[in-house]
Amino acid sequence: MSTQEIAKFTDSINSKLEEGFVIEEKNDTLPFAVLSKKRKRINHKLNFKLACITLGVWSIVWLYQSYVSKAKKIVVGLDEDGNVFQENCYMG
Template identity: 60%
Template sequence: MIKNQFITQEKLNDFTNTIANKIKNGFVIVEKNDKMPFAVLVKEGKKINHSFNFFVCCVTFGVWTLPWLYLSQVSCKTKKILVALDEDGNVFEEDCYMG
């Protein structure tokens, strides 16, 4: 097995900067490995106030239904991503599916 021969300090800095940017956006590190550089990050979903959204939906005669559905289905889900360096030393991100 080839051991990280393409990983330079510059690419490690890019990896670290990518993780730092994700942390600024609300992600939290769940798992990290420095031997084979990767990190798993999680961002908790937002809480939806359904009572308020129902009120807004009634006031706007149902126009608020689509944004409310979007908030309920997309924004409230927990996001889990993998940030790692590939064989060539390039940083990549991938969605992790939660089961």
């Protein structure tokens, strides 16, 4: 592995950390890291009131917020060719 490949890997992890992810596990010999992001809290009472006020139109936004706010877990690593890859980890 060259220093350029390691720099790309480190930059990729740093960009995910800026998005709110946290490192759960990191391996430098086989460069990969497992990152997770906690679920955002949604104020369901407020969203319900807004949905009632807007005659249900706000419910589309409410459903989107509920879908996007799920906890996420990803793996970031380097493949054999030195390319950075990212895959989702599916939690049960």
